[in-house]
Structures are given as structure tokens and as C-alpha cells.
Amino acid sequence: MSTVLVTHVPARLARFVLRMFPLRTHAAYGLLWALALEASAVSLTGTAWRPTGATWVRVLSVVLALLFLRMLDEQKDLDHDRVHHPDRPLVTGAITAAELRGAMAALTALLTGLNAALSPAAVLLILSALGYALLLAALERLSATVRDRQLLNLAVTYPVQVLLGIYVYGTLAADGTVPADWRAGVLLTLCACVFLHFEFARKTAWEAPPGARLYSAGLGPRRSAAVTAALAAGAVCCQIALFLPDGPAGLLPCLTAALPAWGLRRFLRARRGGWPLPAATGFVAGTHLALIARASVLP
Template sequence: MTGRLRRIGRFVSGSFPPVPSLLLASAWAYGVTGLFAALDPHGTRWRPGAGTAVEAVTVFADLLLMRALDDVRDLGYDRRFHPGRPLASRAVRAGDLGVLYAAGSVAVLALNAARPWQAALLAAQLAYGAAVLAVHCRWRWPPGDRLLVNLLVSLPAPVLLHAYLYAGYLHAAGHAVGSFGLLAIVVAVLAAGHAEVAKTITRAPRPGERTYAASLGLTGAVALALAAPALSAALLAALSQAPPAWTAAAVLPSAVPAVAGYRFLRGRTRWPPAAPALHLLLTFTGYAALGLAR
């Protein structure tokens, strides 16, 4: 047991560094909850509380569990292109990550047991993630190099995670379900989707390297990487119920992909590697500020 815990610790430090991951998870939970408040036409003064803190811990744990699934699914690819990752380097075993996923799932569901709707959405997301991995291990579908298919197959997981946060917002606000919640999820998913596409963009992929440019062409991949955050910001600006000055400030992080795209189009070989994470962190922080300003 001690050896397994040690190996899991190596996985966490190598694939999911706790400090930046906790920062992102907190921004995600507080920011997307603030986004629901900012877009709620019947919303009142929103302030995060103990429930939001529980959701931040849950998002942190959930992202760790999703990372474990992704590392198992991408093991063959990582052995070739990212051999230093804990699973690829054999610093941790696939069985260890299975134990982590099972124990972590039980823990986060127990943490949310007091709110049945949130626990149910979380359970659905965790079950879906496990099912996708099981299908991949049994039938090798979808193939790893079919990134667009993988993107569509993986999409329900973040949607369900955002729905979990929406259920928490509704519980705290005492409101019924409304169409603004779906629109807020679209805004957040588009913003997060930028990172998924942008991180693979390169002019000179190595043989076998996965990139959306293989399906869309380089121009198409760059266009998608720029269109997703732009559309997200446009929807936010159109739907926000917060004061206009705060809304304008909240869409400013969309300048990060624009600047990164400009630098890439000016001749960089790869998309600036820090830009997608910076955009996501600033965007979620902007959502939180927008909700507080409401």
C-alpha cells in the first residue's frame, strides 16, 4: 500500500502539479459559478460561500481523475512523444491509476452527498469517463489520431462538470432551471475548447504527432483556435446582466489568443505554449469578477 501511494504521489507531481492545478480548479469553480450569476436575468447579489469551496475541491479532484484516465488512454502516444510522464516512464502503473480513480470517485461523491442533484451529475460524468476509457481499451476507438472525433466523444465530460456547477448555483440562489444556464455552459465550453485546439498547433509536426491541423489543415486549426474564444466573448458580452464596464473587462482575456495567434502567424513554429492556460485562468477570473459585480 505504501508503495502504491508513493507511485500515485509521483503521478500527481508529474502529471497534475498540485499548486497550479488547484489555482486553475478554484478559478474554474468560482469563475463558472460567477458566470451563471452574471447571465441570470433573475439573479440577485451573488457571493461565493461554503458550497462554492466544496465545488472548488470537487473540480480539483475531478480534473485529477480525468487526467488519470487521459494518461491511461494516451499511454502509447506518451511513450513516444512524452516519455517523461509518470505512466509512460513507469513511475506509476495503470493499476495504481485505477485505484486512484475508484477511490477518488467515492470521495468526491461522498463530499457532495448532501446535494443529490450535484452528486448525480458528478456520478454521470465519472461513469461516462470510465466508459469512454473502457471502450478505448477494448476496441481502440476512437483512434488517438482522430482528434475531432475524440473531441466530440470527450465533450460530455466538461459539459456535465459545468452542469454540476450550475446545479450548485441554482441550489444556492433558490432559482429554477433557465435557458441562461445552457448559454453560460456554451460560453464556458467554448473558452475552454480553445486550449484543447491551440496546444496542438504547429507548422512542423513530428511524424505521428497529433494535431488538429491533420484534419482541418493549418489554416483551419488556427481559425478554430481563434474563433472559439472570440465567439465565447461575444456571447458573454451579449448576454451579461452585469454593468457594461465590468462586462467589457471580462471579455479582455480574449486578447490573449489573439496575440498568440498573431505571433504564430508571424512565423513561430508552434503556438505559444503558455498562452492557452493563461487565457483560461484570466477568463475564469473575469467570470468571477463579473458575477461579483452583478
């Protein structure tokens, strides 16, 4: 690569990030997820939550880790994108695999430095998530079954998100802010149900266009819709288990379940198209915002 091209790399990476990791969606999700998880964990100790400097290290670490995963996915999906998404940056040459790998190395170094300011446990936990993602990329290259079977692929790739959730909760437990008890598992399950509701919603449709990787293609539209709705119900059940002792006011985040209920009804009645994504997006954003608000106000 020439010197001129090297000087262009930051701009090329910036364009990649703006297109493939839009701040209003991907970064906003990382922000809300990390804040909701920390805030809920702290509120369960009986203390109203307030963000600290460590909070913003966790938030930034989650967002940067999600960006790392997006860069990795772009490389993993290259062969598929050449056929079905020829306008993707890596396919068109708007970015190269070497540039993405360099950016991933820089992100790893930055995440290590950020979390060294928290604790050795924080460094270990964040690097564990990145390391698992890299192992999965190697596994997908070796196994067409893991790569091409949607449900199996989800089963082996989703634990990366679980590890990021463990990073947030684990760093809180490491500094003595929260206990490492049964509530940690329920809270992480709550976050998983919220995310997986959206994941299934965006890949549930009555029709399967060529090249589309839909869960409904394997499960069928109705069963995929049932799983989508069940995940939202699972999130509500987790909130009841965690927050019922606070009384009715503690369960206000459960009101966002009206959105998946409406989405399911509309999807089944339409018998065409996909799950209404505004309802799924609203459920994710609304639940996280409600959890943050609840933790900020209620002891």
C-alpha cells in the first residue's frame, strides 16, 4: 500500500463505520444496553443508580466491542455478500480486509487500555468476548454447517453478546458494587430476551427472498413469530421476577410488551411481508430506557 493510500485509511474507515455501524442504531443500542444493565444491577441492591466515570468506560467498551464484531462480520460474510450484497464496502473495495484487521487491532489495544483503568478483571472479561468472536470466525470458515444453518449459527455466535453482558456485570461485581448472586443470571437473561426478540423479528417474514438468511425459512413463519413473541414474554417474566418486590411502579418497563403483542397480531393478520420492525425496535429501546428510568428513580 502506498503512502497516499495509507493517509486515506482513516477516512475510508470513517465511511465504513458511518455506513455499516450507524451511530443512531448500533451505537445507541450499545449505549442503552450497557446503561440499562448496569442501572438495573445497581438498583437491585436497594440503591438508586447514578452513572460514574466507570460507567462510561463500560459503555464505551461495549460500543467499541460491537464495532469490532461488525468489522469481523463484514469479513466473515464476504463470500455471501459477493453474490447477494455486491454493494457492501468490502466487496466494492471501499475498504479492505487488511484495513479492517488493522482497525480491529487498534480497537483491541484501546479496549485493553480503557479497562486497565478499571481492573485486571475488566481487561480479562472484555478480551474474552473478543477472543471468542475470533474463534467463532475460524470455526465458521472450517464448518459450512455452522456457517449456513441459521439457528445453529445463532446458538454458537450469540454467546459473544452474553460475554459482553458478563463484562458489564462482572466489572460491577469485581469492584464490590453488586453481588454475584442469582439475580445476575436473571438480569442477563432479561437482556438476552430483549435482544433476541429483535434478532428474530428482523429475520421473520412470510416470504424468503433469494439469499435472505431468515429464521422463518427453517421454522416457518408462524413458529418463527411464536418464538419472537415468546422472547418478549420471557423478558417480561424476568422483570417480574426481579422487580415485583418493588410494587407496581417497579414493573412499569413491562408496559413495552404491548409493542410485541401488536407486532404479532399485525404479522399474523397480514400474511405477507415481515414482522413490523418499528414495533421490535420500539420494544428494545423502550425497555432499556424504562429500566434506566426505573433505576434512577426507585431505590
